[in-house]
Amino acid sequence: MQSRPIALTILDILSVISIGVATYFALVFAPTELFMGQVQRVFYFHVGTAWVGMLGFILAAVAGVIYLINKDMKWDRFEVAAVEISTMFFFITIVLGSIWARPAWNTWWTWDPRLTTAAITELIYIAYFMLRAGIEDPEKRARFGAVYTLLGGISVPITFMAIRLFRTIHPVVVGNESAAAEGGFSMTGDMVTAMLVAFAAFTIIFIDLLWHRIRIGGLQEKVEQLKLKISM
Amino acid sequence: MESIPDTSGYMIAGYVIAFLTMGIHVLSLYIRNKNLRRDLEMLESLDTEKK
Numbered sequence: 001m002q003s004r005p006i007a008l009t010i011l012d013i014l015s016v017i018s019i020g021v022a023t024y025f026a027l028v029f030a031p032t033e034l035f036m037g038q039v040q041r042v043f044y045f046h047v048g049t050a051w052v053g054m055l056g057f058i059l060a061a062v063a064g065v066i067y068l069i070n071k072d073m074k075w076d077r078f079e080v081a082a083v084e085i086s087t088m089f090f091f092i093t094i095v096l097g098s099i100w101a102r103p104a105w106n107t108w109w110t111w112d113p114r115l116t117t118a119a120i121t122e123l124i125y126i127a128y129f130m131l132r133a134g135i136e137d138p139e140k141r142a143r144f145g146a147v148y149t150l151l152g153g154i155s156v157p158i159t160f161m162a163i164r165l166f167r168t169i170h171p172v173v174v175g176n177e178s179a180a181a182e183g184g185f186s187m188t189g190d191m192v193t194a195m196l197v198a199f200a201a202f203t204i205i206f207i208d209l210l211w212h213r214i215r216i217g218g219l220q221e222k223v224e225q226l227k228l229k230i231s232m
Numbered sequence: 233m234e235s236i237p238d239t240s241g242y243m244i245a246g247y248v249i250a251f252l253t254m255g256i257h258v259l260s261l262y263i264r265n266k267n268l269r270r271d272l273e274m275l276e277s278l279d280t281e282k283k
Contacts (some may be wrong), residue, residue: 019254023247032236039239042246049250088257092250099246103239205254212261219268226275230282 008211015208022048022201030194033185039103040185046096047173048198049089052206054156056086057125061153064146076142077217078210079149080132085209087125089202094118105169105182114170117159124152138224 026044033040060082067075097115098108109115128148135141163170169182173195187195 027247034236037237037239039242039246041243042250045247045250085257088253092253095249095253096246099242099249103237103242209257209261212265216261216264216268219265219272223268223271223275226272226279230275230278 011208011211015205018201018204022198025194025197030191031188036104039100042096042100044194044198046093046100047195048202050093051199052202053086053090053093054160056082056206057153057156060149064149067142067146073142073221076145077214079145080217081210081213083125083128083149084213085206090122094122112170113162113166113168117162121155121159124155128152
C-alpha cells in the first residue's frame, strides 16, 4: 500500500503552524481599523482565501489543457483536486466578504459587479462536480471536465478585473478604486505584513490540501480498476 | 472624537465560519482516504483469493 511521503507530513505540520501564525497576525499583530473596528480583520483571510481560490481555478484550467494534449489521467486528478480545494476556499472568501459588508455597507449582499462575478465563478465550479457526477466513462468525464475548467477559467480574470473595470462599491487593495467604492481603507505597514503572511499561509495550506486530494484521486482510480478486474 | 464601532461579533462569526469550513473539508478528506484504503485492502485480498 502507498505510504505517506515525509515531505507531505512536513507540509501538514507547516500548514498547521502557518494557519496559527496567519491567525495571530490577523487578530493580534494587525492594528484595529478606526472606522470599521474589529470586522476589518476578516480582510486578511478574505484576500488570502481569494488568492488560493483563483490560483486553483487557473491551475485547473492549465491541467485541463495538458490533459487534452496528452490524455494522461494524472492531470485529471490534479484538475479535480484543484477545483475542489479552490471551491472550498472561494466559498470562505464570499462568506467573509458578506460578513464584512453587513457593517461596512449595511447589507449582507448587493448585486455589485465584483460580488456577482464572484458568485457566478463559485456556481460554475459547483456545477463542474454535477457535470462529472453525471458521466460514468472515466475518459469522457476527464475530457468534458478539462474543457469545462478551460471555459470556467475565463470567469477568474473577469472576477479579478471587475473592480478595476466597472463602477463598483467593492474596495481595491492594489491599484485605483472606483469613485463609488465604499469601505476602503489605507493599509498601514503592519496591515500589509498581516496580509502577506495570510497570502503565504494560505498558499502552503493550498499545496498541502491539493497533494492530499490528488492522492485520494489516485486511490479512487485504483479501487475502480480493481473492482473492474474482480467483476470480470 | 468618534469611538471605534463594536463589530467584533461579525469578526468572530467570520473566523468561526472560515475555520469550520476548512475543518469540515479536512475531515472529509480524512474520511474519504480512510474508506478508500479499507476498500482497496478488501479488493486486494479478494483479488488474491481469486488467483
